[in-house]
Amino acid sequence: MLTIKLSRKGKKNQPFFRVILLENHKDPWGNFLEDLGFFNPLTKKISLKAERIKYWISQGAQPSGTVHNLLVNQGIIKGKKVKVTSLSNKRKQTAKKVVPPRPSDGQAVTLNEGGEKQKKENLVVTEKQETPAGPEQTAPEVPTEK
Numbered sequence: 001m002l003t004i005k006l007s008r009k010g011k012k013n014q015p016f017f018r019v020i021l022l023e024n025h026k027d028p029w030g031n032f033l034e035d036l037g038f039f040n041p042l043t044k045k046i047s048l049k050a051e052r053i054k055y056w057i058s059q060g061a062q063p064s065g066t067v068h069n070l071l072v073n074q075g076i077i078k079g080k081k082v083k084v085t086s087l088s089n090k091r092k093q094t095a096k097k098v099v100p101p102r103p104s105d106g107q108a109v110t111l112n113e114g115g116e117k118q119k120k121e122n123l124v125v126t127e128k129q130e131t132p133a134g135p136e137q138t139a140p141e142v143p144t145e146k
Helices: 050-058 065-074 089-096
Strands: 002-011 014-023 034-040 045-048 108-111 117-120
Touching: 002 050, 002 065, 034 050, 045 065
Parallel strands: none
Antiparallel strands: 002 014, 014 034, 034 045, 108 117
């Protein structure tokens, strides 16, 4: 089956993507059948060959989810956007947990055995109390035998 996919090109931190047509199971960095345009996410410049894309879709080529959303944005195909990303089960579980508020003054946060945050309340640092000014009292001397 033919697929219309994105192939990443460009330098590190300067990506741009080719829109290409190739077999579904082939590597997008290898050989492809036809170059159908490009997309530069940094400058938001998009250049697509609309007639060729419509032709290949009519021949049975399936666009990937991201390419489908790109084609809907450009008005080349009609329809609703497709949900492309999904959360893993681990991220879904952490998203459901309520994040406790940040500790205010007088509170400290520690981690318990399970790695979860636990609040310690009533942790207040007090200043050293001074005794009132006056003569210093010392213990009475005890006579020692010689």
